[in-house]
Amino acid sequence: MEKITVNIPGSVSEIFVGREWETAGKLIPQSGVLIITDQNVHSIYGNRFPEFPVLIVQPGEQSKKLEVIGQLAERLLDAGIDRSGFLLGIGGGVVCDITGFLASVYMRGIRFGYVSTTLLSQVDASTGGKNGVNLGDSKNILGCFRQPEFVICDPVMLYTLSDEEYFSGLAELIKTGIIGDRLLFEKIEQNYNAIIGRDPELLSSLVSMAVNFKAAVVTEDERESGLRRILNFGHTFGHAIELSSSLAHGYAVASGMELAARFSCNKGLISVTDLERITGMLKSFNLLRDYHIPGDQVGRLILHDKKKAGGDIYFVLTEGIGKAVVEKMPAGTIVDFYLKYKAGK
Amino acid sequence: MEKITVNIPGSVSEIFVGREWETAGKLIPQSGVLIITDQNVHSIYGNRFPEFPVLIVQPGEQSKKLEVIGQLAERLLDAGIDRSGFLLGIGGGVVCDITGFLASVYMRGIRFGYVSTTLLSQVDASTGGKNGVNLGDSKNILGCFRQPEFVICDPVMLYTLSDEEYFSGLAELIKTGIIGDRLLFEKIEQNYNAIIGRDPELLSSLVSMAVNFKAAVVTEDERESGLRRILNFGHTFGHAIELSSSLAHGYAVASGMELAARFSCNKGLISVTDLERITGMLKSFNLLRDYHIPGDQVGRLILHDKKKAGGDIYFVLTEGIGKAVVEKMPAGTIVDFYLKYKAGK
Numbered sequence: 213m214e215k216i217t218v219n220i221p222g223s224v225s226e227i228f229v230g231r232e233w234e235t236a237g238k239l240i241p242q243s244g245v246l247i248i249t250d251q252n253v254h255s256i257y258g259n260r261f262p263e264f265p266v267l268i269v270q271p272g273e274q275s276k277k278l279e280v281i282g283q284l285a286e287r288l289l290d291a292g293i294d295r296s297g298f299l300l301g302i303g304g305g306v307v308c309d310i311t312g313f314l315a316s317v318y319m320r321g322i323r324f325g326y327v328s329t330t331l332l333s334q335v336d337a338s339t340g341g342k343n344g345v346n347l348g349d350s351k352n353i354l355g356c357f358r359q360p361e362f363v364i365c366d367p368v369m370l371y372t373l374s375d376e377e378y379f380s381g382l383a384e385l386i387k388t389g390i391i392g393d394r395l396l397f398e399k400i401e402q403n404y405n406a407i408i409g410r411d412p413e414l415l416s417s418l419v420s421m422a423v424n425f426k427a428a429v430v431t432e433d434e435r436e437s438g439l440r441r442i443l444n445f446g447h448t449f450g451h452a453i454e455l456s457s458s459l460a461h462g463y464a465v466a467s468g469m470e471l472a473a474r475f476s477c478n479k480g481l482i483s484v485t486d487l488e489r490i491t492g493m494l495k496s497f498n499l500l501r502d503y504h505i506p507g508d509q510v511g512r513l514i515l516h517d518k519k520k521a522g523g524d525i526y527f528v529l530t531e532g533i534g535k536a537v538v539e540k541m542p543a544g545t546i547v548d549f550y551l552k553y554k555a556g557k
Numbered sequence: 558m559e560k561i562t563v564n565i566p567g568s569v570s571e572i573f574v575g576r577e578w579e580t581a582g583k584l585i586p587q588s589g590v591l592i593i594t595d596q597n598v599h600s601i602y603g604n605r606f607p608e609f610p611v612l613i614v615q616p617g618e619q620s621k622k623l624e625v626i627g628q629l630a631e632r633l634l635d636a637g638i639d640r641s642g643f644l645l646g647i648g649g650g651v652v653c654d655i656t657g658f659l660a661s662v663y664m665r666g667i668r669f670g671y672v673s674t675t676l677l678s679q680v681d682a683s684t685g686g687k688n689g690v691n692l693g694d695s696k697n698i699l700g701c702f703r704q705p706e707f708v709i710c711d712p713v714m715l716y717t718l719s720d721e722e723y724f725s726g727l728a729e730l731i732k733t734g735i736i737g738d739r740l741l742f743e744k745i746e747q748n749y750n751a752i753i754g755r756d757p758e759l760l761s762s763l764v765s766m767a768v769n770f771k772a773a774v775v776t777e778d779e780r781e782s783g784l785r786r787i788l789n790f791g792h793t794f795g796h797a798i799e800l801s802s803s804l805a806h807g808y809a810v811a812s813g814m815e816l817a818a819r820f821s822c823n824k825g826l827i828s829v830t831d832l833e834r835i836t837g838m839l840k841s842f843n844l845l846r847d848y849h850i851p852g853d854q855v856g857r858l859i860l861h862d863k864k865k866a867g868g869d870i871y872f873v874l875t876e877g878i879g880k881a882v883v884e885k886m887p888a889g890t891i892v893d894f895y896l897k898y899k900a901g902k
Contacts (some may be wrong), residue, residue: 221566285692285699317662317699320689321780344665347630354630354662356701435666550738 215418216340218359218427221435225359227339227423230416231367233327236300237262240325244297246288248311250275253303253329256372261302265291269310275304276345278354284314298323301360304330304377305337305461309355312343316356325362331372331381331415332462334365335388335422336443338418340430349455357435367412378410380462381496383446383499387469388422390490391445392429394534396421401493442536445452445528446472452513457503466499475549486533507554511547559765563704565779570685570770575761576634578672578711581645582607585670589642591633593656595620597871598648598674601717606647610636614655618701621651621690623699629659643668646705649722650673650682650806654700657688661701670707675718676726676760677807679710680733680767681788685775694800702780710764712757723755725807728791728844732814733767735835736790737774740877741766746838787881790873791817793891797858802848811844820894821874829879852899856892 218225245264250271267287269275288297297320301311308326314511315324328338344355370378382400389397399405399418406414426443433440450468454461470491477487494500505513514525524540531537563570590609595616603611613630614620644667646656653671660669674682689700715723727745729750734742744763745752751759768775771788778785795813799806815836822832850858859870869885876882 278623281699282623282692289692289695289698313662316702317658317689319698320687320700320702342665344662347627347634350634353664354626354633355665356662357665 214416214421216423216427218341218501219431220341220359223341223359225339225341225361225363227363227365227427227507229334229365229420229423231364231366231472233257233302233329233364233369234260235505236302236325236327236364237332239362239364240300240321241298244293246291246293246297247300248284248307248314249301249302249470250304250307257302257329257369260301264300271306273306273346275353276309278345278347280310281314281317281345281556284310285318287327288314288318293318293322295319295322298325300325302327302329302388303333304328305333308333308338308360309343309352310345312341312358312360313355316343316358321358322354323361325360327364327366327369329369330377331370331419332377332384333372333381334363334419336384336426337382338365339361339423339426340440340443341434351454356496359406365423367410367419370410370412370415376460376463379499380460382407382497383462383469383494385418385422386493386499387445387465388403390469390530390533391442391528392425394460394533395423396425397493397533401489404496407497414553430557440529441485441526441538445469445530445536448472448525449550452505452510453503454506455513456509459501459503463499463501464503466494467501467503470494470500471550471553472528473530474553475527475546476531478549479529481529481537483532483533486530489533490530505550507551510550511543514546516542527545559761560852561765561768561772563686564776565686565704568686568704570686570706570708571707572710572772574710574765574768574793575695576709576711578602578674578709578714579605580646581647581670581672581709584707584709585645586643586668589638590645591636591638591642592645592647592829593629593652593659594647595649595652598652602647602714604673605670607645609645614652616651618651618691621654623690623692625655626659626662626690629655630663631632633659633663638663638667640664640667643670645670645672647672648678649673650678653678653683653705654688654697655690657686657705658690658700658701661703666703668706670705670709672709672711672714674714675722676715676764677722677729678726679708679764680726681771682731683708683710684771685785685788686766686779695712696799698797710768712755712760712764715755715757715760721805721808724842724844725805727752727842728807728811728814728839730763730767731838731844732788732790732810733770735814735875735878736787736817736873736881737770737879738766741770742838742878746834749841752842785884786871789874790814790875790881793817793859793870793872794895795854797850799847800858801850801854804846804848808844808846811839811846812846812848815839815845816895816898817873818875820872820891820900821876823894824874826874826876826882828877831875834878835875850895855895856888859891860888
């Protein structure tokens with residue numbers, strides 16, 4: 213078991229990788245706790261939850277909306293949860309995002325922690341303190357930066373994920389390798405079979421590497437005013453793909469990473485060899501699926517990505533496996549690249 | 558003009574008392590600004606607003622709800638407001654609460670400032686960084702602590718308030734005198750006519766005293782884990798009265814202060830003379846109106862006040878004019894006091 217600490221002025225967040233999730237009960241208060249989860253997680257693990265009231269949301273992105281926050285808040289009030297209350301989110305990114313946002317605004321902020329049940333949330337969503345809900349088409353438009361007190365990442369829980377959920381998370385692991393940890397990238401390259409077999413020991417080690425990297429980035433730049441932007445590698449196109457296709461987040465990001473890597477190669481930032489290693493890995497795990505962004509909508513979909521500032525976009529490129537660089541560029545430049553690339557295919 | 562600085566780790570908020578509101582344009586960015594106001598304020602002052610898009614909400618408490626936050630956020634998205642955007646709230650407590658909450662969660666936090674147009678918001682609501690919306694009957698259940706970059710309190714704007722709005726604000730001024738500033742209390746006692754006449758110079762001076770006191774309290778205890786609780790003097794009963802009657806906030810708090818002062822006197826904390834000075838002042842401004850809390854609902858209404866922790870309530874008493882003290886007590890004790898007092902009337 214590894215404990216990784218995210219130390220940000222005013223808050224300390226502890227990420228336990230490889231810890232048995234059933235020990236969550238030891239990290240929460242003895243009263244005033246409410247658990248938030250989704251139907252899928254509850255049907256598998258609900259009988260071993262700590263003994264507190266449970267609120268169950270629908271699985272999936274459709275629960276990430278303001279109405280759900282309002283409904284859950286009513287339930288918290290009914291349950292008598294006050295400022296000394298504690299929310300425990302047990303689930304993937306959606307459950308963690310909802311739990312974190314609700315805890316951030318309920319009575320102007322109560323305590324919270326997560327048991328992170330998907331690879332995607334273990335690697336990415338549950339570390340760093342971002343939470344939020346969508347507004348129509350636009351993702352995470354309303355939310356906060358606020359660190360959970362703890363996150364438990366138990367690799368054994370990953371056995372019960374669907375293939376789609378599991379490999380969707382793998383895409384974010386690969387992203388971390390590309391932008392910041394060459395050793396992680398290589399470890400993924402070298403352990404194909406153990407990854408396919410969901411070996412818990414290997415997964416603990418990979419998740420630890422990714423969380424350590426993300427924790428370091430977030431500690432330096434909690435509010436995404438600089439360094440943290442590199443975590444959006446593959447996400448500008450990824451979000452556009454996610455909005456215009458029915459691909460799961462990780463698959464959309466995988467294609468977004470392919471595009472960002474090609475863009476980096478076009479600009480002479482990485483070699484063709486590195487580009488091929490990246491696309492090769494994405495293909496080997498069958499992460500590159502068909503998608504279609506209507507040509508006349510690329511700009512709109514990219515600009516709705518909220519990482520933009522003014523008319524420009526902070527686009528994340530790679531300068532080689534393990535190193536990312538952020539370039540501020542007009543949205544038009546990105547659209548042009550995409551249209552040329554698609555025309556040449 | 559006086560500038561009062563609220564200095565909290567990670568944020569600085571500047572309160573300008575006695576500054577002409579039309580100078581707000583000098584404190585905001587030159588682009589990416591959106592103004593939030595209500596119909597009343599807009600009809601009086603709208604033609605002198607800085608030249609930026611304006612979103613107008615319905616006046617009154619009914620706008621303080623989550624749906625309105627969602628609707629405004631959609632409008633911000635449509636207007637192209639991104640992370641570098643700025644929200645300027647021009648209005649009273651409701652407009653400031655909505656603007657502050659929206660700015661706190663929109664894209665996980667953008668910049669904001671207020672032009673505070675009512676006495677209540679100049680004295681209380683716009684200093685201190687609390688914002689939020691109601692949930693059904695329950696006030697301010699969803700919100701954040703986040704300081705506005707600036708607040709402009711222009712006493713000339715107070716001329717256009719209805720009597721109800723004006724005297725509602727006066728109740729909070731009196732509250733500040735009772736809990737923390739004997740000189741402020743005496744200045745109110747000694748300037749009855751100038752207060753009735755809304756003399757801008759006197760009002761500037763009174764608002765400055767109140768803001769200075771509140772700024773000091775908030776600087777010490779932003780998140781209301783201790784000292785800040787004294788600001789709730791009169792509010793435990795006040796909220797219950799507000800919920801069960803149709804009284805405006807300040808009038809409800811005035812009656813809440815009378816009850817809290819009587820409770821303090823019953824407990825031997827203040828003399829009958831001080832009690833009479835307090836009730837005398839409240840009566841002289843005609844702040845004590847009829848109200849009725851159904852006997853069987855007192856407990857429920859008090860317990861929905863979110864300042865409780867566990868089954869207990871932090872009740873604010875006074876130990877003499879200019880000095881407040883917080884006592885944690887069971888809700889039942891407070892209900893008993895109220896029922897006995899009402900029975901004896």
